[in-house]
Amino acid sequence: MRLRPHEAHPRDAAYVQEIRDAIGSGQYAPGLPFPVALLAQRHGLGVWRMARICRPLLAEGLLVNRVRAGGSRLYVADRSPDPGGGPGRIEDYALIGDQRGSALVRRDGSVDWLCMPRFDSASTFAHLLGTADHGLWQIAPACLAGEVPASFRRYVGDSMVLETRWKTQEGEVTVRDFMVPGEQTPRLVRTVRGLNGQVTMHSLLRARPEYGRLIPRITAVEGRHAIDLPDEHGDARLWLDADAPVRLDGTNLSTDFTVTKGETVSFTLSWRAGADSPPPAPDAGPLLKLTTDFWEEWAARCTHTGPDREDVVRSLLTLGTLIYSPTGAIVAAPTTSLPEEIGGVRNYDYRYAWLRDGALTAGVLADYGYLSEAHAWVDWMEQASSTARRRRQIMYAVAGETQLSERTLPWLPGYKDSKPVRIGNGAVSQLQVDIYGELADALYKIAMADLSRAGRIGTLVVALAEEAEQLWDRPDSSLWEIRGEELHFTHSKIMAWTALDRAIRFIEAGHAEGPLERWQGLRETIHAEVCEKGYDADRNTFTQSYGSPELDAALLHAMLSGFLPADDKRVIGTVEAVQHYLGTDDGFLLRYHTAGEEVGPDGFPGDEGRFLICTGWLAETLALIGRQVEARTVLDSLLAVRNGLGLLAEEYDPVTGCQLGNFPQAFSHIGHLGAVARLATMTSADETATARPTGAES
Numbered sequence: 001m002r003l004r005p006h007e008a009h010p011r012d013a014a015y016v017q018e019i020r021d022a023i024g025s026g027q028y029a030p031g032l033p034f035p036v037a038l039l040a041q042r043h044g045l046g047v048w049r050m051a052r053i054c055r056p057l058l059a060e061g062l063l064v065n066r067v068r069a070g071g072s073r074l075y076v077a078d079r080s081p082d083p084g085g086g087p088g089r090i091e092d093y094a095l096i097g098d099q100r101g102s103a104l105v106r107r108d109g110s111v112d113w114l115c116m117p118r119f120d121s122a123s124t125f126a127h128l129l130g131t132a133d134h135g136l137w138q139i140a141p142a143c144l145a146g147e148v149p150a151s152f153r154r155y156v157g158d159s160m161v162l163e164t165r166w167k168t169q170e171g172e173v174t175v176r177d178f179m180v181p182g183e184q185t186p187r188l189v190r191t192v193r194g195l196n197g198q199v200t201m202h203s204l205l206r207a208r209p210e211y212g213r214l215i216p217r218i219t220a221v222e223g224r225h226a227i228d229l230p231d232e233h234g235d236a237r238l239w240l241d242a243d244a245p246v247r248l249d250g251t252n253l254s255t256d257f258t259v260t261k262g263e264t265v266s267f268t269l270s271w272r273a274g275a276d277s278p279p280p281a282p283d284a285g286p287l288l289k290l291t292t293d294f295w296e297e298w299a300a301r302c303t304h305t306g307p308d309r310e311d312v313v314r315s316l317l318t319l320g321t322l323i324y325s326p327t328g329a330i331v332a333a334p335t336t337s338l339p340e341e342i343g344g345v346r347n348y349d350y351r352y353a354w355l356r357d358g359a360l361t362a363g364v365l366a367d368y369g370y371l372s373e374a375h376a377w378v379d380w381m382e383q384a385s386s387t388a389r390r391r392r393q394i395m396y397a398v399a400g401e402t403q404l405s406e407r408t409l410p411w412l413p414g415y416k417d418s419k420p421v422r423i424g425n426g427a428v429s430q431l432q433v434d435i436y437g438e439l440a441d442a443l444y445k446i447a448m449a450d451l452s453r454a455g456r457i458g459t460l461v462v463a464l465a466e467e468a469e470q471l472w473d474r475p476d477s478s479l480w481e482i483r484g485e486e487l488h489f490t491h492s493k494i495m496a497w498t499a500l501d502r503a504i505r506f507i508e509a510g511h512a513e514g515p516l517e518r519w520q521g522l523r524e525t526i527h528a529e530v531c532e533k534g535y536d537a538d539r540n541t542f543t544q545s546y547g548s549p550e551l552d553a554a555l556l557h558a559m560l561s562g563f564l565p566a567d568d569k570r571v572i573g574t575v576e577a578v579q580h581y582l583g584t585d586d587g588f589l590l591r592y593h594t595a596g597e598e599v600g601p602d603g604f605p606g607d608e609g610r611f612l613i614c615t616g617w618l619a620e621t622l623a624l625i626g627r628q629v630e631a632r633t634v635l636d637s638l639l640a641v642r643n644g645l646g647l648l649a650e651e652y653d654p655v656t657g658c659q660l661g662n663f664p665q666a667f668s669h670i671g672h673l674g675a676v677a678r679l680a681t682m683t684s685a686d687e688t689a690t691a692r693p694t695g696a697e698s
Contacts, residue, residue, distance in 0.1 A: 064657030134212025171197020328376030437495025458512030616671015
């Protein structure tokens with residue numbers, strides 16, 4: 001049988017559970033090396049089998065693989081809260097959402113981040129970026145509240161309903177957390193169900209609106225509790241409904257209750273505009289069914305049938321949760337200011353709709369059968385971009401707003417003291433020429449999947465080519481949004497070529513009208529310039545920018561554009577050079593080299609982790625040039641660093657074994673899905689070629 005990177009063989013299940021229980025009981029001290037050799041000797045197991053047994057424990061975050069001077073070694077994860085009540089590891093969180101807003105739930109049952117009703121709403125709980133005093137909502141067994149128990153977590157089926165299970169001396173209990181898609185009233189629902197015995201539970205809701213800055217007024221209204229939320233969307237309230245008595249404990253809402261086998265106690269936090277119109281009283285049972293059915297039906301539309309389907313569906317569900325359904329916009333991530341380096345300054349707000357990220361997401365969704373979502377994004381993109389006076393912005397808010405001014409929140413200490421905490425994004429005003437190619441390529445893919453809309457989409461691509469024609473020869477800030485000197489980035493130039501190429505294809509196919517001959521000539525001009533100024537013949541590789549010896553993982557993405565045939569020596573050379581120059585001993589990629597404590601060319605000091613979409617691009621380009629076995633190995637490395645719920649942040653730090661950056665990150669899941677699709681395509685092509693009879697026409 002073929003196992004996924006996070007799975008152990010069924011015959012090893014007893015060993016996995018033994019270790020899981022031992023860690024949970026404190027037998028193995030957090031932060032110390034895990035005695036792999038001792039356990040192998042005790043059970044008479046080989047080293048390779050012990051490594052296989054540890055895989056699911058790594059995925060669950062119970063063990064971490066840390067790089068030390070003598071090589072890598074397994075450690076027992078230190079999952080206790082930081083001194084001062086700080087947040088957990090980034091991978092300790094789970095995402096739930098309703099395609100409007102989102103929340104992150106920690107392993108200890110604490111909701112540490114909640115933005116409702118929109119992804120970019122001011123958070124009500126900001127423990128993620130500060131301390132417990134900045135807001136949270138924890139539901140856990142009373143004997144474990146305030147600690148991080150050794151709990152088991154999963155998403156229920158193919159859904160975004162999170163289930164966390166505790167086993168205590170009193171009994172066993174589960175908590176199911178979800179946000180309800182499609183409802184007029186945005187809601188966060190938490191249901192507690194007894195499985196065995198009788199478990200005493202504790203709920204502590206500490207609302208701190210405006211990113212932890214305000215202590216709200218809380219009012220009891222006919223057995224319900226209303227929490228005032230003055231914010232950028234006007235006065236609003238959160239309404240807490242519970243099946244157990246809730247008491248106002250200072251500025252917190254607390255509940256102590258007991259559940260027995262088969263008993264369910266539910267809590268619902270509902271957002272409502274205005275101060276005097278409470279939402280209808282919720283019924284958690286039907287809301288759970290509605291939510292589960294919605295996501296199960298959504299997942300069932302996936303057209304992928306290969307052996308990776310379970311992993312593919314989980315990444316698709318993650319991307320689906322990042323869709324803002326009222327408009328079709330897609331956010332890059334549901335968080336802000338989770339750092340690319342712990343204690344560093346590379347902290348940004350990703351809760352907005354980048355044209356590039358949205359295009360790549362929509363293209364992947366189209367690849368896997370989600371054309372209605374892809375078309376909804378096209379509609380949003382067209383509407384949002386129509387407000388442009390000269391050129392379109394690189395990003396917008398989810399309803400198309402253009403003002404995304406960046407500011408810092410000095411009252412928040414940041415995730416593990418990573419300052420500053422930023423909201424808004426200053427990159428909104430940058431010139432990033434590459435967006436035209438990514439948009440045009442995604443639109444072409446979507447149109448080819450549904451030719452009934454090719455005419456309308458072709459018109460949009462012609463408009464993109466018109467803008468690219470005016471801007472392609474200017475230096476820009478690249479897809480990495482550097483805040484240093486603008487340069488002539490090779491990836492940006494190839495993406496400008498891509499925009500013109502896709503427009504030409506639409507015109508030649510009769511789906512659009514435009515200056516065909518002029519653009520054919522310009523396409524050749526850009527191609528010739530890139531091959532002259534962006535290519536290093538001595539090293540047989542394209543370079544990061546004109547005249548620079550540096551390399552950039554974005555070049556891998558450029559090689560996927562069709563700029564050159566896959567068997568061209570310059571494509572193969574670039575893939576090999578990037579893999580060698582930016583590859584790391586742990587099998588991942590840097591996006592480019594940083595300058596440590598010095599301010600680098602990107603405008604910031606400090607370093608960063610392994611940028612995960614780059615590893616996905618490496619797997620995809622290796623498959624493109626015919627190295628499928630190597631591509632599969634690289635892809636498995638990417639899958640192996642997901643958390644136990646299949647989620648990926650922006651980056652990964654092999655020294656600590658922890659994820660870094662905003663979480664979960666659409667880019668990282670796009671890298672996974674793009675590589676799977678490419679491998680499936682290349683495998684199918686190889687099988688077709690192998691099956692072709694001798695003498696058959698090619």
